[in-house]
Amino acid sequence: MIRRTSDDAWLLITQTEHARIAAELAAAWGNDRFPPLPLPEWLLPAIRHHDDGWTLWDSSPQIDPETGQPRDFTEMPMAESTAIWTRSIEICSHAIGRPASGSECLKRLGNWLEQQHRSLTRSHEQVLALFLEATEPLSEESLPEMRPDADGDSNAVPDAAALLDDLLQAGVIAPDMPSDATRFTLAEDLLAPSPLGGLWVSGHFCDLASRARENRTSSEDLAAIDHFLDEQAALQAEWRRQLAARMPDDELAPLIELGLRYVQRFDHLSLWLCCAERDEPFELAFPGAGQIHFVPLFDGQVVVDPWPFAADRLELTVAPAPVPPLPCRDDRELHERIADAPAAVLRWVLMSGQ
Structure with missing residues (x-):
């Protein structure tokens, strides 16, 4: 779950909704200047479902018992995160x-x-x-x-x-x-079966796990990360073996790397939109496109330069659950707040800077 802070509420956004935004960005990608996604019939489902392992947790989220705040996805114990990541990878290893x-x-x-x-x-x-x-x-x-x-x-x-x-x-x-x-x-x-989907999403979460290893200090967190990385290394080796029977390595290796980069970039861009209201420009390098600049204006408008999408503009929406930004006594109180949350919409309009 994403816990986005606003003036008078925490806006809670599920991970699967964030992944939907990532997939809508990916589906819209490509025009005369920028090539569309490779293997979209395999890559788009991997992007769309890369956080499906969060579905059960997001349906019954937890608070941080020390602060009473709803746990943001960055604040999870690593044993829980890696179990969720593992489930996401399992899902994406099927098309x-x-x-x-x-x-x-x-x-x-x-x-x-x-x-x-x-x-x-x-x-x-x-x-x-x-x-x-x-x-x-x-x-x-x-x-x-x-x-x-x-x-x-x-x-x-x-x-x-x-x-x-x-x-x-x-x-x-x-x-x-x-x-x-x-x-x-x-x-x-x-x-x-989708060995490519498994490899792309596994690589994404292995990268997150490796980064987390640099910031976590508890022995429990470090042990969970090491176990996850070892387990995924074995799965990746098996998926590579399956794919090697279908295509030579000089074609396979670049395809694995390219798909992984797209999963990571669209995940990153969606999180940039979802996690906070932005007022500073942002740059992100996409495969074959170089640096793309995103300049937030007002009311969710974002100028994009150069323009990489097929349509002249792109509108995205997500429905968060706004809850009072006050500590919860327990998980049950959080669930009650979410159930009582009024309807809300976050909206972004991406437009060309040229």
Whole structure:
């Protein structure tokens, strides 16, 4: 969670919302002067989901018991951070929105329905097709109105909740979060493996862990960092071995490095926007683009020079939870404040300086 300080509140922003902003920036990247992302079908999901390991923690955040403040992501004990990073890497080592086999999904659903002495219907196929194409979790509300099945009662409109339950019971979909069984994605074992996604996101978090090692002093933190780095080194070696069978090293190594740099830069830019109100210019070097200058003006307007995006301007929004900037007695009080938080929006408009 990001704890952003404003004049009269702490603005709490989830890590997955920050990652969404990073992905929107990445998706908009590229024009006549700057090339678009390489392998966007693999790189964009890695950027979008690189903080998905935070989902459960952000749904039930904790305070720092010494200060009573909501814990910012930079204030976590390293054992907790590395466990969250590990989960994020696991998620990104599968290609979100890219099933290993649509036919395998259909077969699993059909086998389960057969065990229930039921038949696969057109409505089942329609809902499954939506999950096969989705890059974000789906809920009952996000499903379109179902049409009556041609082989059934012409007046019977399939119930979306029942169709979702069928896919869930069949093991085709799974809750996006264990604590929230209203949003669903394809089951993880049905997603295509993404060694590149794993390598890019693992490299990102290994870099963060190495930097944290320079600033942390407790033996518990240092031990958690060392364990994480050792574990990730072994995973990275295995993913490299898998990819080496598909492409020569002189192509693979630059691709791994390039994707990692994009993950890091869009993460950095999103955090620059989300973590504080800015009044000083900012520079960030992007692969193949050199230094990009970001100059904040007022009301969230940011001048960007040179302009690297496809559209003439780019608007981004995030909905933080504004809570009183007063110490909380315990985690429960924090959760109550978040539940009672009024609606709020942070908005940025990026525009060309030329």
